[in-house]
Amino acid sequence: MSQEERGRVLNSSVLVLNRHYMALRVITARRAFILLYREAAEVIDIEEGQFCNYDFDAWCELSQLRSEDREHQDDWVRAVQFDIQVPRIVRLVRFDKQYTANVRLNRRTLFARDGHCCQYCGQSLPPSQLSLDHVVPRSKGGPTTWENVVASCVKCNTKKGGRTPLEARMNLRTEPGRPSQNPIMLFKLGNPKYESWKTFLPKNRGANESG
Secondary structure, eight states: OOHHHHHHHHTSEEEEEOTTSOEEEEEEHHHHHHHHHTTSEEEEEEETTEEEEEOHHHHHHHHHHHTTSOOTTOOEEEOSSSEEEOOSEEEESSOOOOOOOOOOOSHHHHHHHTTTBOTTTOOBOOGGGEEEEESSOGGGTOOSSTTTEEEEEHHHHHHHTTSOHHHHTOOOSSOOOOOSSOHHHHHGGGSGGGGGGGGTSOOOOOOOOOO
């Protein structure tokens, strides 16, 4: 495995559940392995339609048994003597803090909420070609909140300028609002390798995303 491939695998996404099996957030595989090694989390895996729980040692043993019959959509990382399968879901076993749905607003979560589509022209674009647009411009007192920020392509953002959509004669495709779940978790549901997440997340319009 090349360093580039190893980096990609260790940065792949893992869903974190709390002790009550509620979805909390998405972390990298690297962080998930740290939690497992420190016995702060366990793996939740599907076998014959049933969810099974594994601590780190048990997961390493299972990985060795599975290593010769790998699924194409699984990710693996090389340890010292054998390969370890990257889990898709881990459950915290040490921490039992009260969970509050407070999704942080940033470029990744905003673009995921809006399906990586410009909210004016509807064009689907990669993150590098999208920008954040304040529906009510900051120059007019518009806040940086879920209810006032949308994904926009550069062309539409430039056309709108420092005006409101009404002033620019541009229509929003959807009314922006605060998501009840982390949009990144929901957006990834369109990717088959995160199929197991669907048990713990509500249905969503999410599209394919790699990672």
